[in-house]
Amino acid sequence: MTADRAGAAGLPASILEQTRASPGGSGFYFDFDGTLSRIQVDPATVLPVPGAVQALTRLARLVCAVGIISARPVDFLRPRFEEVPGVVLHGLYGLERWQSGTTTYAPGVEGWEPVVSGLLARARGELPDEILIEDKRLSMALHYRRAPRFGERAIQWSRDQAHRHGLVLEIGPMTVELKPPIDRDKGTVLAQEASVLRCVWYFGDGTPDLAAFRALDSWSADSPDRTAARIAVSHPDTDAALLQEADVILEGPDTVPAVLDTVSTALDHRPGG
Ligand SMILES: [Mg+2]
Incomplete structure (x- = not known):
């Protein structure tokens, strides 16, 4: 599929319409490094891009689920995102899961x-x-x-x-x-989260995010009622295959908050919403 190069207002209308039709059945999931943050030389100092936490907070109040699925441990993600209402943090590719103050671990x-x-x-x-x-x-x-x-x-x-x-x-x-040799990757995590949803957005930039894109392919193929939006965040290190498979390509992590605000504004103004 050839992706649209999208700015804040460039999201495909079909994806936005499906989300507006069912905000209570919609989930938004994100990689962290290179997607919600700029890549830095020292990985310990990386923070979300300006406006990201505010945009996620606004969105989380309008949709069913907002989650981060990252290679980072939960202890790294928590201080950066815990203020987002109801956010689910999947650390270490899903070996850890944090929500509402409690961390659980994959068996073994x-x-x-x-x-x-x-x-x-x-x-x-x-x-x-x-x-x-x-x-x-x-x-x-x-x-x-x-x-x-x-x-x-x-x-x-x-x-x-x-x-x-x-x-x-x-x-x-x-x-x-x-x-550890435990069968968790971004795809298995996202497939589990998506099972109760009708419309799922996933934002990523790296090779591990391909598993999430492909999980959404299978998930949406299972039912005509399901809509998936695969968003690649483009920068010099972005995985080329991810760009090929994306529905939408965004120009760098700094553009993500404005795109989320566009979605939130569309949801705020939906008929009866
Ligand atoms: Mg990344």
Whole structure:
């Protein structure tokens, strides 16, 4: 499918109409890094783009569900988004789920904490300081954006450890991640959330977001009453396949709040709404 290059007012009318017809059956789900935030060299300092939390708050009051589905742990996402009413935070690709002050875990995941902890110590001893090591407690990531020359080394080290310990390797932009071998990705998370909805929007920028796009393909193919909006946020590191498969392409994370406000305004002005 060829996507529309959309500005704030450029959303396809059909998607907006379906959402207006059933705001109580509509859910909006978002990746975080590169989608609701600008990519930065130090992943610890990344914040939502200006206006994102306000736009999500307004939208959350009008629709059934607003959620973040991220590689980040819940403890990172919570201070950034917990003020959004009813928001669901899926951390570590859905290994953790937070809502209304309570975190739950995918079955079996917590047994992997000692393995990850041992690998963090090993990484600190074996890898060059230029590679940033991110401790997510139940998984870990190596970031080499500030030293791309170490990318191959980070990936090979992670591949070796994944093989040795039975972990799963996930390669993202300038990042490689080691995760417990538990069947959760953005697609399985979104499919579960979408099962009670009629209209689902997903916003993403990276390779892991392809699983969410494809879950929406299957979900919407299962019933003519279901509408999916797959939104790719474009920047220099955006996954090319994601751009190919998107219904809408937005020009960078800074444009997302205005698009959400457009949706909220349309919902505010719906007949009888
Ligand atoms: Mg991303």
